[in-house]
Amino acid sequence: MQNQLQRQLKHQVSHAIAKFTETVLPDEFVAQMRATRDWNAWADALTPEILDDLARASLETQRRLFKANVRLVEIETHARCNRVCSFCPNVIVDRRRNKTITNVEMLDRVFDELGSIDFAGQLKVARYSEPLADLDSLYPRIASARMRVPHAQLTIVTNTDYLNPAVLDKLNDLGLNVIYLSLYLKSNETWSVELARDYNERIAAKLGVQVTSKQETPIATHWTFRYKNLDLRSSCMNWDIYGVDRGDSMKQYAVGQRVGPCRAPFDTFVVDYDGSVVPCCNIRSDLPEHKKMVVANLSSLETSIFGTYAGRLSAWRRSMVGFGAKAFPCATCRHLDIPEKSATTIGAHLKKRLTEIQRAELYALPIGMNAERKRESASVSNDRT
Ligand code: SF4
Numbered sequence: 434m435q436n437q438l439q440r441q442l443k444h445q446v447s448h449a450i451a452k453f454t455e456t457v458l459p460d461e462f463v464a465q466m467r468a469t470r471d472w473n474a475w476a477d478a479l480t481p482e483i484l485d486d487l488a489r490a491s492l493e494t495q496r497r498l499f500k501a502n503v504r505l506v507e508i509e510t511h512a513r514c515n516r517v518c519s520f521c522p523n524v525i526v527d528r529r530r531n532k533t534i535t536n537v538e539m540l541d542r543v544f545d546e547l548g549s550i551d552f553a554g555q556l557k558v559a560r561y562s563e564p565l566a567d568l569d570s571l572y573p574r575i576a577s578a579r580m581r582v583p584h585a586q587l588t589i590v591t592n593t594d595y596l597n598p599a600v601l602d603k604l605n606d607l608g609l610n611v612i613y614l615s616l617y618l619k620s621n622e623t624w625s626v627e628l629a630r631d632y633n634e635r636i637a638a639k640l641g642v643q644v645t646s647k648q649e650t651p652i653a654t655h656w657t658f659r660y661k662n663l664d665l666r667s668s669c670m671n672w673d674i675y676g677v678d679r680g681d682s683m684k685q686y687a688v689g690q691r692v693g694p695c696r697a698p699f700d701t702f703v704v705d706y707d708g709s710v711v712p713c714c715n716i717r718s719d720l721p722e723h724k725k726m727v728v729a730n731l732s733s734l735e736t737s738i739f740g741t742y743a744g745r746l747s748a749w750r751r752s753m754v755g756f757g758a759k760a761f762p763c764a765t766c767r768h769l770d771i772p773e774k775s776a777t778t779i780g781a782h783l784k785k786r787l788t789e790i791q792r793a794e795l796y797a798l799p800i801g802m803n804a805e806r807k808r809e810s811a812s813v814s815n816d817r818t
């Protein structure tokens with residue numbers, strides 16, 4: 434009891450010191466400190482279970498693993514997007530004419546599985562479709578998700594083309610929690626903070642919503658708005674500077690070798706419109722080069738999200754947990770990479786933790802060892818053909 438009190442007190446004191454320190458230090462330094470703290474906490478939470486292949490473990494173990502680690506589940510309710518943006522792989526894969534609707538029984542099965550563990554993370558309709566381009570497929574699935582996964586934070590990401598006050602009202606009534614508004618400039622416009630502000634003001638006026646906060650940097654604006662129970666969060670980015678190479682498909686963003694670990698296969702679970710499960714949001718089953726990265730397909734009644742996460746995805750986690758050059762499609766990915774200035778500190782912390790849990794060999798996996806996950810993924814692709 435006394436130990437517990439001491440720990441609590443120590444935690445409160447450290448938290449108070451951290452908060453005070455942050456108020457007197459430059460923003461860039463504070464951001465770096467926070468990132469280091471966050472990555473170290475992630476390393477501390479690593480266990481043998483999350484790194485081992487638990488495909489044959491009990492369903493109870495697999496469910497526990499998923500609940501303890503997955504914070505975000507991404508799905509699509511259909512395939513179509515009305516736009517073709519230069520920074521998105523939809524310039525390669527045509528989603529304008531793909532009118533496929535996601536199998537509703539499959540999605541409801543996913544919701545039921547999430548409901549069975551009382552999933553309280555984020556359930557996001559996103560990926561490479563525009564959710565509002567087909568309201569008939571979106572609305573019933575939002576209603577279904579709300580009922581089957583009552584404590585999930587339900588969200589969509591939209592390019593705002595089809596968003597209007599009536600749609601906003603309906604989404605609010607269905608129990609959606611958050612709308613991410615991606616504000617894109619016209620192709621003949623050049624990004625500036627002023628222009629980004631203008632776009633934010635226009636969307637606020639179009640929807641009749643109040644601005645609740647504004648955050649601006651030289652390459653992005655992030656504003657928030659409120660409508661009844663809905664949070665609206667905008668981002669307007671300078672895509673000439675900011676961008677991710679999307680699994681080596683957007684070469685203009687391949688700026689350097691990725692060395693740091695990647696948390697995506699640990700805390701996200703991503704399902705394409707056809708039921709394909711992929712290791713992260715940057716990999717898509719309809720891009721030929723990525724097809725072999727599909728780890729499972731949930732259209733099969735025998736395939737569960739828990740078994741897929743505990744089994745096939747564990748190979749991705751092993752290959753992405755350490756430091757060292759990464760293989761395709763991660764070789765030049767900068768998605769949620771560690772800040773360069775914190776690499777040494779985070780690396781040392783991670784190495785110590787992997788040693789503690791007797792998985793030290795994963796810290797500096799040679800690049801060739803990344804083939805392990807490719808072999809496993811390929812065997813899934815072969816199973817499916
Ligand atoms: S960035 Fe969004 S709106 Fe643009 S093509 Fe991709 S999915 Fe569609």
Ligand code: SF4
Nearest residue numbers: 695697713763766768
């Ligand atoms: S590093 Fe690889 S697994 Fe991680 S987000 Fe990038 S492409 Fe996905």
